[in-house]
Amino acid sequence: MKSAWDLYKEKNGVTPLDLVTPNAPKANQDTVSKRMDICLSCPELINLTKQCKQCGCFMKTKTKFEKAKCPIGKW
Numbered sequence: 001m002k003s004a005w006d007l008y009k010e011k012n013g014v015t016p017l018d019l020v021t022p023n024a025p026k027a028n029q030d031t032v033s034k035r036m037d038i039c040l041s042c043p044e045l046i047n048l049t050k051q052c053k054q055c056g057c058f059m060k061t062k063t064k065f066e067k068a069k070c071p072i073g074k075w
Helices: 004-012 016-020 029-040
Strands: none
Touching: none
16 A cells, blocks of 8 residues: 555655755756746646645746656646
8 A cells, every 4th residue: 555655756756855855856947947837827826836736836846856747747
């Protein structure tokens, strides 16, 4: 049986621990820009904080990780 942490990582591709892991693979700038453009047009984004309503992540940070993924499959 998978833990809640495993399910979170499966859905989002990353966990908050990736923020403090120095060797967590980073996405290239083109990928980051494309992801952020998608997020900015998504109704699930809280514009004030740039936070996703679905996963709770701050998208300006999450989009920078290579293995990150949108919890609703937009990228």
